[in-house]
Amino acid sequence: MALLAQMRRALSSARVVYLFEFFKLMIFLCPGARHNYHAMTVESESxxxxxxxxxxxxxxxxxxxxxxxxxxxxxxxxxxxVLTNRNEPVYLGVDEAGRGPVMGPMVYGISYCLESYSKELKKFGFADSKTLKEDKRQQLFEIIEEHDHELNDNVGWATCTMTAKDISSGMLQSSHGKGAYNLNEQAHDTTIQLIKQVLAKGVNLKYIYVDTVGPPASYQVKLQKEFPNCSITVAKKADSIYPIVSTASVVAKVTRDFNLKYYLQNLEYLQGQSIGSGYPSDPNTSRWLNGNVDKAFGWNFGLIRFSWQTAKDSLVKHGAHEVIYEEDCIKQDSGYVEIDSFFCENPQTDKLKNDFYGKAVSL
Structure with missing residues (x-):
């Protein structure tokens, strides 16, 4: 009875972590569970x-x-x-798509062209991405990829598709280790890496324009330190001001839209279902999210951002199993106890603990 009371006190004082963190364990420690999810896919090269x-x-x-x-x-x-005019300065724009959705990736897109060509982008209709309809964005991306089109000769681009799994894995890192890798830090690092990769290709990059949803001034200072030889401009709604950012916005948004479409076509359990845009406010997304909660695993860990409050609330609402992690049971004055104390009277000398986990040593 004393042991049972001790366990109850520890559980009531420990921070109980709901299933939205359980996917970390599944990813790293349960290859069998991961295999089961992959077995549900119907990938086809064609x-x-x-x-x-x-x-x-x-x-x-x-x-x-x-x-x-x-x-x-x-x-x-x-x-x-750009290849044939190596000495001419190059403009580069940066924008993102999918910061807010609970489902699917966040995509960072960049586009670049010669300074002398940057003003030509307007004639093709590159503008504020919110004013462009989905089919228009797709059309613009398609002609960038047409080998006999003017845009293909003049515009380069790149994307980094940050998956829901990786976003959440970073945000849910334990405070007892590296700590949370928040979304802004992930976004900044991704932007910096994309720009560095373009510079590594020998592109004469001189002007960088970035759309941001956060404070522009501090972000601009950070980028200027990373790229001292470039002129940096960070602005809110930059895609409505600079055509090269509008081009990056098109690349990012179309990539995100088709990423969701790809999985909708190739994951068996999604086929024939309406998952919507991935945003919590989308009725189809909300309906699918709340109607497909697995009490053990939640959802496919690669598509859903378990770190989002929307996902956490849905798991709690639908009775997902609670999980407690040993690293979250830290002995403190508040009453937390080490998890092995549930099973042995003397955690410091217990043979099972010491033989199985090893004895602590100091050098």
Missing amino acids: KRQKTDSEWFPPSVTHMESPFSYSTSTFHSEIPKT
């Missing part, structure tokens, strides 16, 4: 390739291992005019 009847951007079709749900990066070829 479906991953561009066909005459249905276009997909190469940033989606060239994912190396789509069902590992790992962040992926894709770079277009350097455009001909």
